[in-house]
Amino acid sequence: MDHAKFNIIKLFLLICLGAIRGTSGAVTLSSLPNTVRVPENSPATVVASFTVSATGGATVPSGLPIIINSNPLSSAFTISNINLNCEILFTGNPILDFETAPNTFNLQIYVNDSKGDTDLQILTIVITDVDEPPVFLDNLKYQAVSVYITENSPPGTIYTVLAYDPEKKPLQYSLQPTSYPFIISDETGSIISTKVFDYEKDLKSYNLLVKVGDGTNPEINGTVIVNIVNTNDNAPIFTMKQTTFTIPEEQAPGTIVANITAQDADDFSYAGNLTFSINPTDYFIINPLMGTIQVAERIDRDAKPLRDNPLITVEVSVIDSPKGGQSSSMSITFNVTDINDNPPVCIPDTYRPQVEETAIINTRITTITCTDIDVDPPNNQFKFTNLSCNGCNRMFDLNPAFSGNIVLTGSLDLEQPNNPLEYTLTVVAEDITAPFYKDTAYVYVIVLPVNENPPVFNPATYNFSLSELNGQGTLVGVVTASDKDIPFTGITYSIVAGGSTLGYSNIFWIDPNTGAIQLMTEPDYETTSKYVLNIEAVDNDPKDPKTANAVMTVNILEANNEKPMCKPNDYTLTIPTDLSPGTNIQRFQLTCTDRDSPPTAFRYTINSGNINNHFDFSPPEGSNITRLILAEPFHYSDGLDKQWNYKLIVFITDDNLLSKGIVETGTVTINVKVVNTGLTTVSTTTPPSITYIHIAKNVYATMSWYVPFIITLGAMLLLGFLVYLLYHLAKYLSTKDLSCCTPKPDKYKEPLIQNTNNAMKEVVLELTNVNTVFDGEAVDPVTGKVYEFNTKSGARRWKDTHIVNDTQPIKMESSELVIPVLPSTINKGKGRIGTANGQKTNCNDVKAEQKRAEKKNVFGPDPKSLFENPAGQPTEGLSPLPTPKTKQEGEPKPILKKGDLSEV
Numbered sequence: 001m002d003h004a005k006f007n008i009i010k011l012f013l014l015i016c017l018g019a020i021r022g023t024s025g026a027v028t029l030s031s032l033p034n035t036v037r038v039p040e041n042s043p044a045t046v047v048a049s050f051t052v053s054a055t056g057g058a059t060v061p062s063g064l065p066i067i068i069n070s071n072p073l074s075s076a077f078t079i080s081n082i083n084l085n086c087e088i089l090f091t092g093n094p095i096l097d098f099e100t101a102p103n104t105f106n107l108q109i110y111v112n113d114s115k116g117d118t119d120l121q122i123l124t125i126v127i128t129d130v131d132e133p134p135v136f137l138d139n140l141k142y143q144a145v146s147v148y149i150t151e152n153s154p155p156g157t158i159y160t161v162l163a164y165d166p167e168k169k170p171l172q173y174s175l176q177p178t179s180y181p182f183i184i185s186d187e188t189g190s191i192i193s194t195k196v197f198d199y200e201k202d203l204k205s206y207n208l209l210v211k212v213g214d215g216t217n218p219e220i221n222g223t224v225i226v227n228i229v230n231t232n233d234n235a236p237i238f239t240m241k242q243t244t245f246t247i248p249e250e251q252a253p254g255t256i257v258a259n260i261t262a263q264d265a266d267d268f269s270y271a272g273n274l275t276f277s278i279n280p281t282d283y284f285i286i287n288p289l290m291g292t293i294q295v296a297e298r299i300d301r302d303a304k305p306l307r308d309n310p311l312i313t314v315e316v317s318v319i320d321s322p323k324g325g326q327s328s329s330m331s332i333t334f335n336v337t338d339i340n341d342n343p344p345v346c347i348p349d350t351y352r353p354q355v356e357e358t359a360i361i362n363t364r365i366t367t368i369t370c371t372d373i374d375v376d377p378p379n380n381q382f383k384f385t386n387l388s389c390n391g392c393n394r395m396f397d398l399n400p401a402f403s404g405n406i407v408l409t410g411s412l413d414l415e416q417p418n419n420p421l422e423y424t425l426t427v428v429a430e431d432i433t434a435p436f437y438k439d440t441a442y443v444y445v446i447v448l449p450v451n452e453n454p455p456v457f458n459p460a461t462y463n464f465s466l467s468e469l470n471g472q473g474t475l476v477g478v479v480t481a482s483d484k485d486i487p488f489t490g491i492t493y494s495i496v497a498g499g500s501t502l503g504y505s506n507i508f509w510i511d512p513n514t515g516a517i518q519l520m521t522e523p524d525y526e527t528t529s530k531y532v533l534n535i536e537a538v539d540n541d542p543k544d545p546k547t548a549n550a551v552m553t554v555n556i557l558e559a560n561n562e563k564p565m566c567k568p569n570d571y572t573l574t575i576p577t578d579l580s581p582g583t584n585i586q587r588f589q590l591t592c593t594d595r596d597s598p599p600t601a602f603r604y605t606i607n608s609g610n611i612n613n614h615f616d617f618s619p620p621e622g623s624n625i626t627r628l629i630l631a632e633p634f635h636y637s638d639g640l641d642k643q644w645n646y647k648l649i650v651f652i653t654d655d656n657l658l659s660k661g662i663v664e665t666g667t668v669t670i671n672v673k674v675v676n677t678g679l680t681t682v683s684t685t686t687p688p689s690i691t692y693i694h695i696a697k698n699v700y701a702t703m704s705w706y707v708p709f710i711i712t713l714g715a716m717l718l719l720g721f722l723v724y725l726l727y728h729l730a731k732y733l734s735t736k737d738l739s740c741c742t743p744k745p746d747k748y749k750e751p752l753i754q755n756t757n758n759a760m761k762e763v764v765l766e767l768t769n770v771n772t773v774f775d776g777e778a779v780d781p782v783t784g785k786v787y788e789f790n791t792k793s794g795a796r797r798w799k800d801t802h803i804v805n806d807t808q809p810i811k812m813e814s815s816e817l818v819i820p821v822l823p824s825t826i827n828k829g830k831g832r833i834g835t836a837n838g839q840k841t842n843c844n845d846v847k848a849e850q851k852r853a854e855k856k857n858v859f860g861p862d863p864k865s866l867f868e869n870p871a872g873q874p875t876e877g878l879s880p881l882p883t884p885k886t887k888q889e890g891e892p893k894p895i896l897k898k899g900d901l902s903e904v
């Protein structure tokens with residue numbers, strides 16, 4: 001109020017001053033109103049107009065009039081002056097607003113002229129009130145306002161519009177479009193959301209037109225843009241439909257087998273924000289960003305556990321970012337399918353069937369077994385093909401075709417040429433699908449020989465002949481059997497029957513391998529002249545041996561192996577000197593026998609002692625009886641004959657009829673004593689008393705311990721008996737006068753038998769009563785030495801004296817043939833033993849017999865058979881070797897057999 005009074009006072013003063021001065025000047029501001037009303041908020045306009053008038057020629061300088069002062073100071077007004085027609089202009093700036101003070105402007109308009117006159121007038125401009133529309137106070141006044149709200153936020157005020165009305169009138173707010181879920185409060189201008197927004201479903205933004213009105217003026221409007229802000233409120237979802245993937249086995253690691261795709265509803269544009277994972281990770285891995293599932297390790301459908309169940313189920317998860325975001329998972333199943341990745345395998349791959357050579361066609365040889373571990377057909381199916389056989393032409397085949405059954409299609413007969421004992425076959429087991437894997441099995445067919453053919457003797461019968469002279473070891477002959485079976489298993493020969501005699505079980509021995517038949521001992525034609533042997537040949541087939549038999553006849557050919565035997569073979573004859581030629585000496589007949597020669601074969605020759613050929617035999621040959629005749633007379637008186645005693649060694653040979661062959665010779669010794677016919681013949685009336693004591697010492701088996709015991713005991717008893725006899729003899733002789741005793745010839749002083757054979761200990765002891773008185777002397781015609789003799793007994797001894805006249809006749813001892821006869825009781829059982837002067841021959845005979853006996857045991861005791869048979873029991877028929885003959889019996893049988901004891 002003070003200010004306004006001051007202004008009024010001031011204006012008054014000015015007016016007073018102007019009036020003073022106007023009165024003195026000529027410049028005037030004419031038609032200038034005092035007050036002008038201008039509505040508020042007017043645009044630039046002319047507020048008032050006036051003119052300037054100057055008198056007196058005065059001029060108004062340009063630029064005048066001017067508003068020299070404005071109260072309050074404002075630049076909103078100017079003056080335009082066109083030829084002194086002036087206008088007060090409102091420039092529009094600043095806007096004249098009624099509501100904002102000041103509402104009244106006092107403009108002092110001043111003008112002077114060249115003469116110095118001035119004029120000053122005041123124009124009052126009053127701002128008048130106008131009803132104005134409301135105005136926004138916020139940014140709506142200038143632009144659209146954006147408001148952001150997150151989805152899922154609860155309903156509520158999202159923005160408050162700031163507006164006012166200059167006239168303070170109440171405002172009405174409204175929103176357009178009304179379909180949007182927003183309302184605006186009239187009182188407060190708050191925009192309120194009426195729902196929970198879902199970014200994914202609802203509009204992402206809303207353009208709201210906010211209108212504000214004051215009831216009179218047009219409404220003002222502004223735009224509020226409501227933006228819904230996305231939040232991670234959704235889990236990602238898988239977008240692929242496939243949940244089962246069928247994949248082949250054995251794919252290389254890294255192979256992509258499935259693509260997992262997922263989307264997050266919150267953010268479609270950022271697929272990379274999804275992270276994939278897989279569980280378990282046994283077989284597969286997943287690219288966490290791309291979602292591609294790759295093979296992580298070998299997937300073998302043919303091995304457990306996939307062999308049992310080809311399905312692999314994994315859990316695939318996807319999570320949106322950031323960490324801790326929402327996730328989803330699903331099951332993915334992989335169906336692993338089989339591929340043909342395994343070959344058929346043949347275990348075993350080697351077969352060794354054995355087939356008999358007689359197997360018929362279609363015989364199953366063997367069955368090959370192979371397996372293919374691929375799971376599913378046809379990957380695990382295969383067929384057998386390509387049966388190949390090296391060197392056999394269509395001998396085997398697969399039946400049924402392509403099966404593992406190998407059957408025979410030919411003949412394995414080993415007897416057919418070129419058929420082998422073993423066949424080598426190969427069979428290929430091949431997959432029926434690509435890539436056609438294969439395996440090979442090897443079959444070695446072993447052909448078993450069958451003994452189809454028996455051995456055959458060729459020839460079937462044998463006829464051998466051999467001389468009985470052949471001894472042990474002589475090859476009789478060879479039998480041969482053949483066998484058509486191939487392979488040849490060899491043939492074993494044996495003697496199954498025949499070839500034995502009474503004393504010997506096996507005359508023959510056959511080599512089991514070669515069939516060569518040998519003599520085991522010397523055969524004796526005189527015992528057995530023909531042997532019929534049954535020979536057996538066995539092929540050595542281990543299962544079914546077959547045999548063949550052949551008859552072998554062995555003819556023993558007689559041979560001259562027996563010497564003429566003359567019994568006795570030692571004789572002593574006494575003939576007178578005047579015996580006329582041609583006389584059969586003492587009617588002596590030599591009688592001989594020969595077991596294998598006829599009597600006509602005999603030939604008699606005097607080998608030695610036939611001095612001056614006095615003696616001869618008649619007939620000299622062709623008879624078993626011949627006579628000794630005096631061929632030439634004696635001529636002692638002429639001195640032609642000086643020999644008184646002749647020892648004729650007579651050979652009896654059996655070669656009279658034989659032109660060749662073996663000649664056996666018997667020997668007979670004949671002592672012929674020529675006596676002077678002038679001498680008195682004294683006949684010995686008392687034959688010498690000869691006692692033969694035969695001690696036989698048996699060969700005994702070592703086991704028979706009692707034999708030596710008994711022998712020793714017997715020998716001791718005998719010795720005692722002998723001593724006893726000798727004692728009594730000596731006693732007797734000592735008590736008797738020796739001269740009265742009849743002299744005994746010492747002719748038999750020597751033992752008749754000298755047993756030189758240790759093996760056959762036979763002792764002949766001779767006890768002779770010897771007359772030791774020698775009452776005669778004579779000269780030995782051979783040696784010329786003088787000897788003494790007993791005229792009665794004929795005992796003689798050499799005399800130590802010089803040679804006497806050899807012409808002295810010898811007194812004939814006896815004209816009778818003196819043949820000592822052995823007592824048969826003593827001689828029995830000893831063979832041809834006991835003839836005087838026949839020791840050597842007898843010994844030879846005994847030796848011959850012994851030798852024969854030994855020959856028959858030429859192999860000697862088989863140590864093995866001895867071991868098995870300690871007692872030496874013959875094991876006849878078992879061993880091809882001869883069994884040792886026991887010598888336990890005291891008398892060898894051959895001697896008994898051949899000894900002709902009955903003839904003695």
Ligand SMILES: *[C@@H]1O[C@H](CO)[C@@H](O)[C@H](O)[C@H]1NC(C)=O
Nearest residue numbers: 111112113114115116117118
């Ligand atoms: C007229 O007024 C102007 C400005 O106010 C002034 O400069 C001038 O000197 C005056 N003239 C005279 C003659 O007084």
Ligand SMILES: *[C@@H]1O[C@H](CO)[C@@H](O)[C@H](O)[C@H]1NC(C)=O
Nearest residue numbers: 176209211218219220221222
């Ligand atoms: C908004 O107001 C302006 C003037 O301020 C007017 O021209 C316009 O037509 C109005 N719009 C609406 C939709 O009312």
Ligand SMILES: *[C@@H]1O[C@H](CO)[C@@H](O)[C@H](O)[C@H]1NC(C)=O
Nearest residue numbers: 256257258259260290292293
């Ligand atoms: C997976 O996706 C890759 C690349 O997008 C493509 O090369 C491949 O063939 C797909 N594999 C499968 C199994 O869908």
Ligand SMILES: *[C@@H]1O[C@H](CO)[C@@H](O)[C@H](O)[C@H]1NC(C)=O
Nearest residue numbers: 267269270271272273321322
């Ligand atoms: C993941 O999404 C966020 C926004 O939600 C974005 O900023 C980021 O770049 C995305 N990450 C990738 C790897 O695209």
Ligand SMILES: *[C@@H]1O[C@H](CO)[C@@H](O)[C@H](O)[C@H]1NC(C)=O
Nearest residue numbers: 244246310311335336337338
């Ligand atoms: C797996 O795949 C095989 C071959 O395609 C099919 O026969 C079989 O039914 C499948 N198994 C499953 C469980 O899908």
Ligand SMILES: *[C@@H]1O[C@H](CO)[C@@H](O)[C@H](O)[C@H]1NC(C)=O
Nearest residue numbers: 385386387388428429430438
């Ligand atoms: C059969 O054998 C022949 C010769 O041995 C050979 O060339 C061929 O490849 C074999 N066939 C098969 C299927 O094995």
Ligand SMILES: *[C@@H]1O[C@H](CO)[C@@H](O)[C@H](O)[C@H]1NC(C)=O
Nearest residue numbers: 461462463464465553554555
């Ligand atoms: C066997 O041979 C002997 C002597 O050569 C002969 O006498 C005999 O007739 C023959 N026997 C057969 C059966 O041939």
Ligand SMILES: *[C@@H]1O[C@H](CO)[C@@H](O)[C@H](O)[C@H]1NC(C)=O
Nearest residue numbers: 591592593599600623624625
């Ligand atoms: C001599 O031979 C004949 C037949 O020629 C015979 O009868 C006789 O017995 C034989 N004598 C002796 C002693 O052997």
